[in-house]
Amino acid sequence: MNQQLTLRFGQYSSAGRKASNQDFHGALVPLQPQLTSKGAAFAIADGISSSEVSHIASQSAVAGFLQDYFCTSETWSVKQSAQRVISAINSWLHAQSRQGQFRYAIDRGYVCTFSTLIIKAASAHLFHVGDGRIHRLSGSHLEQLTQDHRMHVSAEQHYLSRALGIHDHIEIDYQCLPVEAGDVFVLTTDGIHEFINESVMARCIEDCQDDLTLAARAIAEIALNHGSDDNLTIQIVRVEQLPEPSATELYQRLNQLPFPPELRLRAEFDGFTIQRELHHSSRSHLYLAIDNASGDRVVIKTPSHDLRHDEAYIERLLMEEWIARRINNPHVLRAWPMERPRHFLYLTSEYLPGQTLEQWMRDHPTADLTAVRSIVGQIARGLRAFHRLEMLHQDLRPANVMIDEHGTVTLIDFGSTRVAGVAELSDRTQAEPILGTLPYTAPEYFSGDPVGEQADLFSLAVMTYQMLSGHLPYGTQVATARSRAAQARLHYDSVFSHRRDIPLWVDEALKKALQPQPSRRYDAISEFVHDLNQPNPRFIAEHRPPLLERNPLLFWQGLSCLLALLLIWQLVKH
Template identity: 35%
Template sequence: MSMTEAALGAPAPSLRVRVGGQSVAGVREANQDAFAVRIPDKQAELEHAGIVACIADGVSCSENGQQASHTAVTQFIDDYYAAPATWGARYTVGKVLNALNQWLFAQGDLQQLNHNGLITTLTAVVIKSNTAHIAHVGDSRLYHCRGGRMTQLTQDHRRRHIGNKSFLTRALGMDSRLDVDFQQIKLEAGDRLVMTTDGVHDWLTDRQLDALLSKYPQGNTELPPEQLTETIIAEAMAAGSNDNASCLVIDVDDLPSMSLPETIAELTQRAIPPVMDVGNRIDQYQVIRVLHSGARSHVYLAKSLFDSKTYVLKAPSLNFSEDYQYLQAFVREGWLGEQINHPSIMKIHPFSRASSFLYHVCDYIEGITLRQWMYENPQPELYKVRALVGEIIKSLRVYQRNGVIHRDLKPENIIIGENNRVTIIDLGTAKVSGLDDLENPIKETLPVGDIKYISPECLTGNKITFKSDMFSLAVMVYEMLSGHYPYSLEAMKVLAQDRRKYPKYTSLKNYRDDLPIWVDLVVKKGCNLEENERYQAFSEFFLSLEKPTPSIISNSRSLPLKKKNPVLFWKFVSVFLLVVIFVLLLWEF
């Protein structure tokens, strides 16, 4: 039995491996070893389920050893890929192995002779993203090679007795209860995984096997995985192996970016940097200026000693060193900033694999915040606001296409650069579609974001959509035009405590009687307290700011003067009251 070399994967970064395998009966009449590998053809299945490889050795004392080993490897792979996509790798492997063990054990009970049970070893590896999930029972082996060093990852479940004979202490089908060794290792491009049965590793010492693997390292063209396994088995046979011999080699050529769970697991173990000052250095970055130092985070402008470029470093506060939820959110922000590559979104560079500290490295963005722009442009003309809103919406549509809801849109998180180019920063509270399906999603007990800008559904814990960001955008438009908020801060705080007490909208005309009434109606619709009453798309909101729809015009005409122009209304009322008072005074005299 043999397996030819295989390679699979989309353009980098992707999961790409080369596989070679060989299995021989040797001096035995029958081959009771078996191995199998499956590399999914579909990219989606490759990403969500991964690559599976397994090797098994049926016990030689049983006439059913071959059936046991072949059934184990084929059924394990079939059942693994048939499992629900919501199951994690370890959970799936555990469920499949327990079911497989029960079936093999039940079949063994049906045999007339006790020694003819369906018993086999099994060593399996699931390569998913950057992680190898390993399950092992019996005395087959898995080795890991990296940087010229070979390490045995599995432990032999067997006991030796008189005459150098040995017997298995754990195996599939041996008992109704199964005890499986599970472990995970982080993979790197260039790693090699080697799986063997006892017909190989009982006859080749670790030093001999290591020498063979070192002679033909991963990536060599002289002896690819298929030929390497043939060479290893030939060496075992030459050393006197009297058993079936099988070997499987998996060369990891390329890996995708780490998944979010992998990133969180690795980075939350890192140290939080101490508070730094100008001139301090962390890794290759030297602090030029302290941009922000607060209770939750510290932000620095720093120069890289590698490329002499200027970057922004963001580090969590030491106050949160024991707050795993906060650290998860911080890591998630970095992971998300790495995934989205667009000029309108703040770029966060991949975490350094060599650093022992937890911090973000972000591109430095020249410009001012929207807050500063509002200070410099009190009560601006409508066309200026429209231009900025159009740029902000471009950024928000990038988020929308990537299934991301920002949830903390506010003037401080929007940078305005040259030619009004807008960049949205701070992804710390962003919500990503699909991340709630993770095995350990981040659980939020309080609303996130600035209460002046977050939508009612965020405050009350209801389901959120892109319309939540639309609400925040409309509130900022209101503030840009008037310098005020459409809903009072106190009223929004009350809403956070009591979902039944919705605040009242304050008309823009109270602060800007020079604006057309339809502008007020457009903004009011954008920040409507009811999600389903807002615009159905960002583009619809923007177009309405440029040219009101017929329905908006109709509504503006039907409004009473008090709502259409409250300032003018109260002027009329004041004049009327003044006239009444004057008449009464004349009447009195």
């Protein structure tokens, strides 16, 4: 069972030495599925002291945000959802002030500071306006993550330069940070953080780590004893457990990282030692490296600097790792577990010694049918792992299949994989590009028709045909057939014309899997694999070879017997 996000938190608020409490705070950790789709939210607000109604502002801001954020569409990102809600709250507060008695004295109206922390999957999203603060506890050090929006007139005099309700438009500070299990976040109003040392707060949290509410109360009491004359509000949130990151979260998390530098032989890089370059192209670079912590060999994939501004390319690169983590199958490449923070944008995977199917075909130009069946069966098992999770590989080709020394086949390179239900970050009004390699791409991609599992089946059948014959079933015609009419004119070149030792029923299985129309192919890849290994009676009945081919001796014996009978008949007749 997959683990889910687990948080522990404590909070405390007090008027302190003031007559009333103008601060407000709230937290909402929803049940599934909202915990996965929207995350958990913690919010804190501080009404300005010059206003008699600012407590209404702070309460409205926190309560309104926690209610409205979880009502936003699940197709929106955390950033889009939260910023829209905060902007709406700001407009409402500003309107209340403009429509009431405070329209000429906004600082006496519905104004407050506001900070919120949203933890979704493996990311923390921070939204901040005003002089409240969000901190993160790193070891014994409390790091301030937000910036105070204050304008200092003198050493003693200052005022808020940004707050909710002051203007009809609000500028919101936003950060997205990676989260690890054990991370602690602390939200405070200025009545807390201006009167207590950060190291003291950190020590209180450490001493009361099993009771974060007790820690929050202890910190507030220390601030009060140190002379705080303001309201005191604090929230402490600890991340107990993280789920596997979703595709969107993985994208948001890693897309913040810089591109890696050029890697050289024996270079130390993020806990790895580079051994040699495996592959170099205009799109990416692959390196064999040693994980210094474990001593294991891994493959590091870095993006090309020429594509650093291509958002669609970066998205596909990041999707690769998530896809690899979703699948647990011996015939699918595994992502390497990252047990330390990543400082650059790159991917890591297990190292597979061996050769690509492309290289294997060069070494076996007339491959044995039994060997081909074994390879196809293993590829099919890997593909079924994709299809069970509603994913299409979309770039199945010999260069993306590895074969080790024991004959184990593994699918690699998931940069073109389509995941059902994942919202694309690219413009949906534009036609999707064809991501696969053209000679192995199913015809429906070129005509713009819907694609399904039969598209991966077509690619697998092309590779099977190529392993047996050294040729492509339609040559280069598929990529030029951009309409159904053109696809109907495609002519299948029988594999039997290249190799006479291939059974005709195997050729018929290939022909069915390679039909230009997906509806005329096999419904499942397993059916294709079965027909490659066992003669389909229908194929035998429909295409029974002539007697001359099946049994030449019997044919000539029968023909000789017939001629003899004709000769005898002629002699008797005359």
